[in-house]
Amino acid sequence: MRRSDRVTPTAKITAVGLVLACTVSLGTALVARADSVSDQKKRNDKRIAALGQQLEGTNASLARAYVNLEKTKAALPVAQQRLSAAQQAQAQAEQAQAQAEDVQARAEAAEAKARAHNEDVAQKLAVAQANAQRAVERLAKSSSELVTSQDALDAYAAEVFQGPGPDSQLGMVFGGTSPQDLADRLVMADTASTVASDTIDKLAAMTADNTSTRAYLTAVRAEIAELKRQAEIALANAEAATAAATAAKEQAIVAHNNAVTATSNAATAKSQLDALKAQQTAYAADLATERANEQAELDAARAESARLQAILVERARQARIAEQKRLAALRAARERKIREEQAKAAAAAAQGKTYTPQVPPPVQGDTTQSGYLSYPANGPTTSGFGMRWHPILQKWMLHDGLDWGIPCGTPVYAAAPGVIIRAGWRASGWGNQILIDHGIHRGVDLVTSYNHLSSIVTFGGSVRRGQLIGYSGTTGYSTGCHLHFGVYEDGIPVNPRIWL
Numbered sequence: 001m002r003r004s005d006r007v008t009p010t011a012k013i014t015a016v017g018l019v020l021a022c023t024v025s026l027g028t029a030l031v032a033r034a035d036s037v038s039d040q041k042k043r044n045d046k047r048i049a050a051l052g053q054q055l056e057g058t059n060a061s062l063a064r065a066y067v068n069l070e071k072t073k074a075a076l077p078v079a080q081q082r083l084s085a086a087q088q089a090q091a092q093a094e095q096a097q098a099q100a101e102d103v104q105a106r107a108e109a110a111e112a113k114a115r116a117h118n119e120d121v122a123q124k125l126a127v128a129q130a131n132a133q134r135a136v137e138r139l140a141k142s143s144s145e146l147v148t149s150q151d152a153l154d155a156y157a158a159e160v161f162q163g164p165g166p167d168s169q170l171g172m173v174f175g176g177t178s179p180q181d182l183a184d185r186l187v188m189a190d191t192a193s194t195v196a197s198d199t200i201d202k203l204a205a206m207t208a209d210n211t212s213t214r215a216y217l218t219a220v221r222a223e224i225a226e227l228k229r230q231a232e233i234a235l236a237n238a239e240a241a242t243a244a245a246t247a248a249k250e251q252a253i254v255a256h257n258n259a260v261t262a263t264s265n266a267a268t269a270k271s272q273l274d275a276l277k278a279q280q281t282a283y284a285a286d287l288a289t290e291r292a293n294e295q296a297e298l299d300a301a302r303a304e305s306a307r308l309q310a311i312l313v314e315r316a317r318q319a320r321i322a323e324q325k326r327l328a329a330l331r332a333a334r335e336r337k338i339r340e341e342q343a344k345a346a347a348a349a350a351q352g353k354t355y356t357p358q359v360p361p362p363v364q365g366d367t368t369q370s371g372y373l374s375y376p377a378n379g380p381t382t383s384g385f386g387m388r389w390h391p392i393l394q395k396w397m398l399h400d401g402l403d404w405g406i407p408c409g410t411p412v413y414a415a416a417p418g419v420i421i422r423a424g425w426r427a428s429g430w431g432n433q434i435l436i437d438h439g440i441h442r443g444v445d446l447v448t449s450y451n452h453l454s455s456i457v458t459f460g461g462s463v464r465r466g467q468l469i470g471y472s473g474t475t476g477y478s479t480g481c482h483l484h485f486g487v488y489e490d491g492i493p494v495n496p497r498i499w500l
Contacts, residue, residue, distance in 0.1 A: 062293070065286040066392045067479075072280040079273040086266035093255065093262040100255035104248040111241035118234035125227040128220055135217040139210060146206045153199050287392075304428035308435075312491030315421070315437060316445030323366075323440045330363040368441035373415040373499040374465055376450060377472060377483050379406035385495040400493035401449070401486035408454050408481035410472040414463040415448050415485075415500075423459040430484070431476025432456055434469055446499070449486035452478045 341357035348355035383403035387396045418438035426433045432453035438446040454473025463469060472483045487496040 062287070062392060065283060065289075069280065069283040069287050072276050072283055076273070076276055076280065079269065079276050083266065083269040083273050086262065086269040090259070090262040090266045093259040097252070097255040097259040100248065100252040104245065104252040107241065107245040107248040111238070111245040114234065114238040114241040118231070118238045121227060121231045121234045125224065125231055128224045128227055132217060132220040132224060135213055135220060139213045139217065142206050142210050142213065146203065146210060149199055149203045149206065153203060156199070301428045304426070309491040311421075312445070312447055312488055315447075316490040319437075319440050319445045327363055334360045334363055366441055366443060370498075371500065372441060372446075373448065373487070373496070374413070375500060376413050376415045376448075376485055377404055377406055377410055379404035379410070379483070381405075382482060385493075385497070398493070401451075401484050402496050404483045404485065406472050406481065406483055408471075408473045410483070411468055412450055412453065412470045412472055412483060414465060414467045414469050416446075416465050417463065418448075419462050420458060420460045420469075421447070423456050426451075426476065429477035431478060432470065432473065433476075434458075436463060436469075444489040445491075447488040447491075448496075449484075449488070451484040451486065452476050452482065 337360045338357070341359065345355045345357045381402060382405040383399055385402055386399060388399045389395075390397050414436055416436075416438045418436040420434060421437045422433065422435040424433070425431065430449075430451040432451075432455065434450040434453065434456060436448050436450075438448065440446070450470060452473055452475050453470040454475065456470045458467070458469045472481060474481045478484075485496055487494055487499050
């Protein structure tokens with residue numbers, strides 16, 4: 001056999017390894033790309049979640065349209081990357097399939113060649129064995145005939161040279177009684193000699209044929225031994241080729257299945273990308289519509305805020321007047337008390353008595369210290385007081401309070417004693433709102449607001465510090481459960497932290 005005709009176990013391992021290497025490299029690439037896509041999605045999800053804080057106080061429909069649009073914008077690159085990865089994986093899988101099918105074809109061709117060679121050797125071996133069998137049979141037959149002829153020749157010689165009777169050849173020659181009888185006897189002797197000579201020639205020919213047959217049988221047996229050795233090698237190679245072809249076929253099936261899966265994944269990724277593009281178009285249209293409506297709602301909110309501010313300013317003016325009247329009355333009463341005490345001292349002196357006037361303490365104004373307000377609820381601060389960029393309207397807007405991220409239904413308490421001046425639903429975006437006027441402190445009228453409540457417990461009247469007034473929620477322009485807490489000084493929003 002030529003070396004190129006053999007399919008060894010090494011070839012089998014190489015054939016299988018080629019497909020396995022393609023499959024492993026394809027899987028590794030897909031995992032790496034999956035990690036990249038996953039990381040990118042996590043970053044996008046985090047950025048979208050942060051939009052909720054930026055959009056606090058925005059119309060819910062507008063905020064929802066904007067968030068939806070931003071989600072599709074963030075998802076499009078990821079979907080495109082997934083599609084590219086899926087298409088590349090598909091190409092790699094199809095290439096691996098083609099390579100596997102090529103390996104399978106070569107392995108099956110090698111198997112067919114090895115089996116054909118094995119059958120050829122088997123046929124040659126069968127012919128050689130048949131020839132050997134015929135040679136053995138021929139040798140046995142000629143050997144038997146040779147023995148028979150040799151026996152006949154030996155008997156003839158013994159009769160010629162040792163026979164005593166008249167029937168021996170010598171008796172035939174010398175036992176004649178007349179010339180004619182002698183002549184007949186000579187003819188018979190000559191015939192007997194001719195037969196003996198033919199027997200000797202036949203015996204010689206048979207002996208030569210036996211020698212040739214034995215030599216041929218020896219050669220055939222040597223050929224049989226060599227053919228058996230070749231048959232063992234051919235059978236082993238055929239079995240190895242069959243195993244390699246089977247393994248290659250299995251790997252070709254795996255590669256085909258991978259290609260089918262990759263094709264399906266690519267089609268799914270393409271469908272998802274197309275759906276995202278369609279969604280983006282729809283969300284962009286929604287956003288345009290909602291943005292057009294937002295200006296009117298902002299105008300209404302500003303008007304509501306202006307009305308609230310006017311109310312609070314007026315209340316502050318009246319509270320300040322009332323406080324001034326209260327202080328004036330206290331001072332007048334103090335002056336009266338002082339005059340009364342002085343009169344008592346003068347009357348006592350006129351009578352020769354001693355009287356120490358009881359001077360009332362001076363009238364003091366507001367003595368409110370820092371930290372006057374208590375926390376209405378406990379939770380992490382999710383948004384502070386100050387200017388904040390509005391991603392939809394593309395301008396800076398004031399976030400006029402503190403947001404605490406607390407679950408919906410968390411109890412909310414009055415931050416200080418005061419009077420509820422407003423409690424109920426506000427269409428301006430605050431949802432369920434409570435306003436408490438705490439009176440004049442540090443020279444200003446102090447008001448606190450509690451917004452986006454899920455429900456209100458106390459709708460009016462005086463409240464004490466720490467009294468339950470409602471429960472947190474996400475009503476109005478809100479993107480999640482929280483409490484928006486605001487503080488007003490004479491109707492102007494200020495940072496609540498300076499009072500807490």
